[in-house]
Amino acid sequence: MAGVAVLVGAVSLTSSASTLAPEESWLDATRAVDALAAPAPPSAPTPSRFATVSRSAQRSEGDQAGAAEATRAGVGTAVDQQATRRSRALAALGRQARSYARELASERWALPLTRYRITGTFGETSYLWSTVHTGLDFAGPTGTDIHAVASGKVIEAGWAGSYGYRTIVELEDGTELWYCHQSSIAVGVGDVVARGQVIGAVGSTGNVTGPHLHLEVRPAGGDPVDPAVALAEHEAAP
Numbered sequence: 552m553a554g555v556a557v558l559v560g561a562v563s564l565t566s567s568a569s570t571l572a573p574e575e576s577w578l579d580a581t582r583a584v585d586a587l588a589a590p591a592p593p594s595a596p597t598p599s600r601f602a603t604v605s606r607s608a609q610r611s612e613g614d615q616a617g618a619a620e621a622t623r624a625g626v627g628t629a630v631d632q633q634a635t636r637r638s639r640a641l642a643a644l645g646r647q648a649r650s651y652a653r654e655l656a657s658e659r660w661a662l663p664l665t666r667y668r669i670t671g672t673f674g675e676t677s678y679l680w681s682t683v684h685t686g687l688d689f690a691g692p693t694g695t696d697i698h699a700v701a702s703g704k705v706i707e708a709g710w711a712g713s714y715g716y717r718t719i720v721e722l723e724d725g726t727e728l729w730y731c732h733q734s735s736i737a738v739g740v741g742d743v744v745a746r747g748q749v750i751g752a753v754g755s756t757g758n759v760t761g762p763h764l765h766l767e768v769r770p771a772g773g774d775p776v777d778p779a780v781a782l783a784e785h786e787a788a789p
């Protein structure tokens with residue numbers, strides 16, 4: 552009978568996973584399976600269907616409690632209770648997976664300057680640039696704090712020709728954020744910076760007409776995309 556309880560759990564897992572929205576199914580497949588995977592109690596044969604989703608050799612506390620209860624309280628009740636517990640646990644995991652997905656999607660960014668005026672937008676043309684403008688310009692007085700837009704690792708910090716003093720921060724997903732024309736740089740290569748942390752100061756180094764921060768956003772370190780759009784996508788519209 553204990554075997555039946557486990558099978559009920561396994562069937563619930565399968566149906567719960569398949570009812571999640573498609574974009575969340577990968578989360579369910581990785582997180583939920585890891586968290587749920589628990590072998591059958593020692594006395595029970597392992598149903599083959601359950602075995603296909605079981606990856607972890609660890610047993611959860613719930614299962615241990617369930618096994619003990621089955622001994623104490625009669626098998627029929629224990630089966631019901633175990634099934635109820637499992638479906639509750641599955642529902643909780645489903646909620647957890649959905650909230651984790653939301654958290655990932657809304658990984659928030661911060662604006663680099665607290666007070667600024669946008670003086671150049673992405674894609675503009677000007678005599679100053681050899682091609683179109685590849686970033687977004689936040690004008691502010693020289694010495695104004697520049698805050699990290701997102702958390703990441705400093706992979707470059709120093710002189711960069713027409714970009715002046717530039718810091719490049721690589722985010723966890725490989726996106727590069729370029730902070731250019733600085734009057735001073737407050738971080739070094741290898742530093743891990745937190746969103747909002749002061750990483751330097753506004754300046755007019757490089758190819759500029761006045762003090763401003765030129766911010767670039769380069770997914771996977773490739774071609775630049777519009778920082779205004781990227782900021783807006785991360786709940787920090789300028």
Ligand SMILES: [Zn+2]
Pocket residue numbers: 671684686687688764765766
């Ligand atoms: Zn610029």
